[in-house]
Amino acid sequence: MKQILLVEDDLTYSRIVKTFLEKNGYAVQTCIKVKDAQQIMSSNSFDLIIADFRLPDGTGMELLQWTKSKFPQTQVILITHYSDIRIAIKAMKLGAFEYITKPINPDELLATVKESLSVKGNEAPKTSSTPQKSSEPKVSKGSYVIGSSSEAEKLEKHIQLVAPTDLSVLVLGETGTGKEFVSRRIHELSTRKDGPFIAIDCGALPRELAGSELFGHVKGAFTGALEHKTGHFESANGGTIFLDEIGNLSYEVQIQLLRAIQERTIRKIGGNKEIQIDVRIIAATNDNLILQSGDGHFREDLYHRLNEFTLQAIPLRRRKEDLEDFSQQFLEESNARLNKSVSGFTPEVWEIFLAYDWPGNLRELRNIIKRAVLLTAGGLVEKDALPADLYEPSLQSTSTSMMGGASSMGNDLPSPKDYKSKWIEQEKELIQKVLNDTKFNKSKTARILNMDRKTLYSKMEKYGLD
Missing domain, CATH: 3.40.50.300 (P-loop containing nucleotide triphosphate hydrolases)
Incomplete structure (x- = not known):
């Protein structure tokens, strides 16, 4: 039986995921902190680690790096929010097998777990306590898409x-x-x-x-x-x-x-x-x-x-003309991986794809299409199969509230994007000022800003204030 360590500080969420995985034939142990996970892994062998990015005493990224240095054969799946997408992509570069997003879709979770545990390198016996990396470095799969832009x-x-x-x-x-x-x-x-x-x-x-x-x-x-x-x-x-x-x-x-x-x-x-x-x-x-x-x-x-x-290499936002070529390629890959036969995307989905900025570039597009194919029961991917962040930016409500009474102020107002940019800039400056005033005492900074430590760490990561 495959052994899984679930590192999640939301106890209700952890219990639900643990029960689900155990019903599907896996042995699951849980903990809530990076330090706890490291202690458990030092005396137990695990095939897979599933870790939330935001943990009370650190991040899933820290646990990922520690795991890959000590137990490189162990696969790691990171749990994120879509607002953490850039961080999740960085985690992939550091050796994470995959990332999944909250709220977790059970079918997506199970498919990702099965795929991670089927990787050949994960079956290799651990003959020594000395870290040993796979003898065959990971390479890209799939055909190269030239594009037409x-x-x-x-x-x-x-x-x-x-x-x-x-x-x-x-x-x-x-x-x-x-x-x-x-x-x-x-x-x-x-x-x-x-x-x-x-x-x-x-x-x-x-x-x-x-x-x-x-x-x-x-x-x-x-x-x-x-x-x-x-x-x-x-x-x-x-x-x-x-x-x-x-x-x-x-x-x-x-x-x-x-x-x-x-x-x-x-x-x-x-x-x-x-x-x-x-x-x-x-x-x-x-x-x-x-x-x-x-x-x-x-x-x-x-x-x-x-x-x-x-x-x-060209960022996806500058090659929207190639979006259809890449999407079709990733659709075919996802169909093959998930044994599905989705034929395409609805016009509404195409509008969302073309309007989105794609901060995670091709890797983000591939992951979103794979998830959408998994969730699609019919022939075409529809809007409901996409993460809401693609068409409802997390700060949209903030921008709207800042524009209260805008209709009576004339037609020369800045755009919502301008408001959003100013909001981010002001928030970053405020956090930086309080950090400086408290000499980077994060507990005191979080109290002054009236936010929990996890939120503060997330914003520091986002704004590069570490």
Whole structure:
């Protein structure tokens, strides 16, 4: 029987989810805090962790990172509100299997749990207490969608231009814009297409093991190194290695990477033998590496080595002409995954899709379509299958209340978006001021602002005030 740890501080909600999962054949243990979860996991083995993002003593993101560093075979599903969508997407980059949104749909929860537990890597036996990552890095699935917008055509032209060369490529773009798909496309159009394509999420690599994961180690190199390990660079020999979120690598690993690029050789941790490698490097980031190099967090010489050619992945809000192509692709994927036969979307859904800003880009679109397909009983996805946040922004009522009596004030009022923007700006400034006044005493700040600590932490995360 698969073992699940549910970390949720809403006891009623926790009891409902626990009962539901147990009725479907799973053994479920519950707790309410990050610290409690860590203690339980240190003495028990779990196949899956389901954690709420907002917890009394921390966040599900913290538990995710801790779990992936200690028990990388254990899958993690994050529970969020749709207002947390950017955070949820970041969690996916850090190794979460999936995120589901409140209020939880039972069918969606069960399908996601089953899928997470069916992943091959999750079945691997844990032969050592030393953290071991899956030997096969996660890669993108599905076909590459070129798109028909002018920006998409320009991107494809540049891909086809650089693909046949051996230049190192830096793919820039927001989270969820498909940087890995772009990188795989380069590989498939290159002379290395018959070689391996190894995708590494640098943000998910445990800091103390990053060098070992990338370059390998010899037996006895450090405590817990019980056997020789082949690193990802050696596995990618003759092909392409994709280093996503490259800016997360430590300075020490950056030095090793620079040497690998310059010398075309690697040395395993604890070893003294030089290993020749023939690998093309494609790196990706949503960070400004130039700024990071200026403040000493990223080596400028490494940046220039990686940046022999730059590609810019396009945010979905700037390629609405491609929305239909992507939606159809994700619809077909979802039908296959969920054994459904949904044929399309109603005109009302298309209007919502076209009006929405898509802050989570392609990843958000894919997740929303998968959820909608699951909830659709007929042939077309209808409005009711979409999360309400797509067509009823959470701050819409706030904007409306701030416009009280607007009809009598003339026609030159700012738009609701302007009011919303000003509200956010004022709230951010107020929270920052109180934090400064209390010397970042969060308990005192929450009391002064008349909000609970969880709400304060959420707003600090949202406004980047940590």
